[in-house]
Amino acid sequence: MERILREPLETYSTQKTQKFVGNPLANKLRGEYQRLLEEILPDRNRYLVVGSPGKGNWASCPWIAILDSLITDTAQSGYYPVLIFKEDMTGVYLSLNQGVTRVKEYYKRNAKNVLRVIAQDYRAKIEIDNEDLTEIDLASRNNNAKLYEAGNIIAKYYPADNLPTTTELIQDVRRFLNLYEELIFNDTQIDETKNLTALEKKQYRLHFRIERNSNIANKVKQHKGYKCEGCKFTFSSMYGSLGKEFIEAHHLIPISTLNLGNVQVNIETDFAVLCSNCHSMIHRLDDPSNLELLQKIIKDNLT
Template sequence: MENILNEPIKNYLTEKSKSFGGNELAAKFRKDFPSEIEKIIVDKNRFKVVGSPGKGNWTECPWIAILDVLITDSPQKGYYPVLIYKSDMSGIYLSLNQGVTDVIENYKKEAISVLKLRAEDFRAKIDFDSKNYLIDIDLNSTTRNAKHYQAGNIIAKYYPKENLPNSIQLRNDLTEILEFYENLTYSDNSFSDDLSTIGFERKQVRLHRRIERNTSLSKKVKKLKGYRCEVCEIKFTEIYGDIGKDFIEAHHLNPISELGIGSFKVDLKNDFAVLCSNCHSMIHKLDDPSDLIKLKQIIKNT
């Protein structure tokens, strides 16, 4: 684990003066370093680790990010923990940060302001010790991405090159920031629900809803299962014409009580149903939101 920090600090600036293509250190950022971090992650189905020394050319601030695929499968969007190296290799930040590319594309000149506001909102949702975490980071770079990563920082720890953590400390710090990441995931109000649940059960409900609203998963489910509601059998194009094309919602069938916090496995064919908006809302009011037969009976008897 220590090598993830030590080797780039010692060699990155030297390697950066060499050809990018086929470079051994660049290859380690893409494969070896992420693989090392993956070893401490229990749920490899839910998280993926990606690293980058740049695309086509060296970046000033290389990074290694841990992505919760229920939030984002791309470092260009969402939020995630990331090890990001200062441009002069004088130190490294372990930062809970935000994907900047998507924000830059959507907000243009206002992107930095948006990232700062979002960072403040995220910080308000987690209980962290301000003595142990930094609010501001300085990547010692004038590049656009570096400026935006600085603005997007939620909380961070800093490791100067003179005092890099050992493997045990780095593992502990990564585990702690992953806990903040998970807490932030479940405190996201955009995935609120009207169920009177608390504690562990509330986290299960939010995990259930987040699985359903994961864009990548839902697209795959719809492509596999089609666009006819599996309960009331409505197909939106038959009623609304072209504006109803490809409109349906994906519903995760696994009972909430069986969802483990921080882990999930999905079978696109058997773990999901495609439902119209009404049936999707109503099935969540059942004691067992996986019971398609009961919902069909309710419709039949009304």
């Protein structure tokens, strides 16, 4: 297990001078190490482990990330725990970090500042230890490495000459997964006027996480189309091409029945597509899964 850390630290710099395509270490970072890391995760179905030695060519700082598949299926956006190696291979960080690609595309030269600000906001939302590092140094001039430094929320450092045991690494990874969970939890807005119990709040957050999963939402829209199932509105009828293919997915399974430990979604039966107004309104119902009631209210008020 600890060879996930040791092998790249010992061999990456040499391998980097070799051909990238078909390189055994590059392949391990994309395959074998991911599987080793998956083995120690508390819920294998929930997490998606992805590793990258670079795309098309060696990365300055290779990484292996653990994504919550309910939130994201890409390391390009969002936040997640990641093992990220220093360019000089003197050590490796376990970092709760942010996907930098989307931020970079959108904010361009401001990306670094934006990532720093967001990291600070996230830090305020989780319980951090005195020993947690808020700054990381990847010993690199590479632009992406600079962005990962800025994106660091908290981290733990493992120097190459003092690597953790397998047990320690497992403990650390699990702790970071808990912080990840805590951050996801605290990062979702809940209507405080509803006086929800702690369990209900968790179920609400799960509901929103399911709906906001872009992967799920896209499949739902492909299946159901773009006409609101509450009021029949289509965004393109009002906004033309701006509104083309815009609609929101709403998870119809009663929130109180959501099983926190075991989430299974059926794209074809578990969702409605709603315009933003209807989506807000259905969430004001006592039972936000009652689409028929929403349709009836709309009908009654039209006449």
